[in-house]
Amino acid sequence: MKIVAINGSPRKNGNTAQLLEAVHKEVEAAGVEFEVLQPGPNVHPCMACYHCMDTGSLRCVRDDDGVNDIIAACIQADGILLASPVYHGGIAGGMKCVIDRLMLSAGCGDNQLHHKVGGALCTLRRSGGVETYHQLLAAMDAMEMVLVTSDYWGVVHGADPGEVLQDTEGMEVAAKLGRNMAWMVKTLHESKVPVPKTGHRTMTNFIR
Numbered sequence: 001m002k003i004v005a006i007n008g009s010p011r012k013n014g015n016t017a018q019l020l021e022a023v024h025k026e027v028e029a030a031g032v033e034f035e036v037l038q039p040g041p042n043v044h045p046c047m048a049c050y051h052c053m054d055t056g057s058l059r060c061v062r063d064d065d066g067v068n069d070i071i072a073a074c075i076q077a078d079g080i081l082l083a084s085p086v087y088h089g090g091i092a093g094g095m096k097c098v099i100d101r102l103m104l105s106a107g108c109g110d111n112q113l114h115h116k117v118g119g120a121l122c123t124l125r126r127s128g129g130v131e132t133y134h135q136l137l138a139a140m141d142a143m144e145m146v147l148v149t150s151d152y153w154g155v156v157h158g159a160d161p162g163e164v165l166q167d168t169e170g171m172e173v174a175a176k177l178g179r180n181m182a183w184m185v186k187t188l189h190e191s192k193v194p195v196p197k198t199g200h201r202t203m204t205n206f207i208r
């Protein structure tokens, strides 16, 4: 059983990284493997070529920035934790690039993400946290994932690297999210109830 976390910050050992360290401890203590993948500052956006969907390759044609490794890891994982800094009131640009390509390659078409456990966290100096948290959740919400929450929104404050550790309440919210995600992963793993029927839905574009 494994949860993969995507750290959407371009900064090494920034607030998102330090927050995920704390979540890592909680998840491993609960008996679930945890790995953080951080694509860094050089990720490319989705080119809207639809090659991934047209071919069912489950990969992006852009193969030079590590995002395909993240896509493969997410397909393998039991749970996915999206963690991003807030940039101008929304998901940080690099993280948005990863999400667009992950969701199109692995989630649209032959959905490989359905019924995986999902959770979200964001880090920020002051404003835009709830909006960003909900943007992260919305990406997984549309992938038929099982969304897990904490007892408050996954919004943790800190500007300079390490400040996030001073947000006691935010750190507790994140730790609880980690425990809840691990619990859901284990619960689904041990469940004898079969996964409900899923598959393609009718896609319309509202003009025909």
Ligand SMILES: Cc1cc2nc3c(=O)[nH]c(=O)nc-3n(C[C@H](O)[C@H](O)[C@H](O)COP(=O)(O)O)c2cc1C
Residues within 6 Å of the ligand: 009, 010, 011, 013, 014, 015, 016, 017, 085, 086, 087, 088, 089, 090, 123, 124, 125, 126, 127, 128, 157, 158, 159, 160, 161
């Ligand atoms: C381009 C840019 C835009 C930002 N926009 C916001 C913002 O809208 N709201 C906010 O509270 N913090 C904003 N911040 C601050 C970061 O969200 C904050 O420093 C966060 O902790 C960074 O996480 P990291 O250390 O993991 O990179 C911004 C930072 C950058 C570099």
